[in-house]
Amino acid sequence: DAGITQSPRHKVTETGTPVTLRCHQTENHRYMYWYRQDPGHGLRLIHYSYGVKDTDKGEVSDGYSVSRSKTEDFLLTLESATSSQTSVYFCAISPGQNSGNTIYFGEGSWLTVV
Amino acid sequence: GDSVTQMEGPVTLSEEAFLTINCTYTATGYPSLFWYVQYPGEGLQLLLKATKADDKGSNKGFEATYRKETTSFHLEKGSVQVSDSAVYFCAAGNNRKLIWGLGTSLAVNP
Numbered sequence: 001d002a003g004i005t006q007s008p009r010h011k012v013t014e015t016g017t018p019v020t021l022r023c024h025q026t027e028n029h030r031y032m033y034w035y036r037q038d039p040g041h042g043l044r045l046i047h048y049s050y051g052v053k054d055t056d057k058g059e060v061s062d063g064y065s066v067s068r069s070k071t072e073d074f075l076l077t078l079e080s081a082t083s084s085q086t087s088v089y090f091c092a093i094s095p096g097q098n099s100g101n102t103i104y105f106g107e108g109s110w111l112t113v114v
Numbered sequence: 115g116d117s118v119t120q121m122e123g124p125v126t127l128s129e130e131a132f133l134t135i136n137c138t139y140t141a142t143g144y145p146s147l148f149w150y151v152q153y154p155g156e157g158l159q160l161l162l163k164a165t166k167a168d169d170k171g172s173n174k175g176f177e178a179t180y181r182k183e184t185t186s187f188h189l190e191k192g193s194v195q196v197s198d199s200a201v202y203f204c205a206a207g208n209n210r211k212l213i214w215g216l217g218t219s220l221a222v223n224p
Binding site (some may be wrong): 031033040041042043045048050056067090094096100101102103105106107108 | 203
């Protein structure tokens with residue numbers, strides 16, 4: 001168990017509404033990531049964080065924002081949800097190069113935008 | 115740019131068959147290499163990893179060897195079980211991020 005909790009685990013929301021997914025870790029790891037997983041696309045990085053208030057964009061960041069005000073929490077916000085953002089979202093954490101860049105995943109958040 | 119290519123699935127095997135899932139990578143420097151496994155409805159779990167050339171990662175009967183000369187990290191298991199049915203992802207890690215293959219679905223029939 002990697003000590004990662006994602007919430008909510010399942011959510012259905014309407015197009016145009018804001019949605020926030022939360023990732024909470026108990027490992028005190030420096031790096032945190034948000035991925036989305038879609039059939040035919042594998043895993044795609046949305047945003048990542050390398051410390052409190054230090055974040056950077058991944059390959060599919062449009063329409064998403066993140067915040068990290070504490071080491072243990074990394075929030076992903078969809079400002080105005082669209083149907084193309086229906087997906088499974090995974091949070092991941094990593095201690096960094098000391099672990100050979102190993103990352104550990106949460107159990108996922110299933111988001112449906114109708 | 116950096117990329118990871120793994121064999122397309124689905125792969126269907128009978129129980130106790132030999133498994134190979136091919137993975138090759140293109141990356142600068144000396145990335146760490148990983149195999150992750152995902153069971154239905156769950157997140158990805160680290161299966162094994164190797165951090166330098168000629169290292170062999172192993173876990174639960176699965177093995178993979180870091181081959182720098184062929185830029186490969188093929189996953190093997192000598193005798194698969196029904197419980198090995200899952201999706202397997204190969205990844206290469208450099209500079210705080212991982213580059214992912216698209217995943218290979220494995221179904222093992224009794």
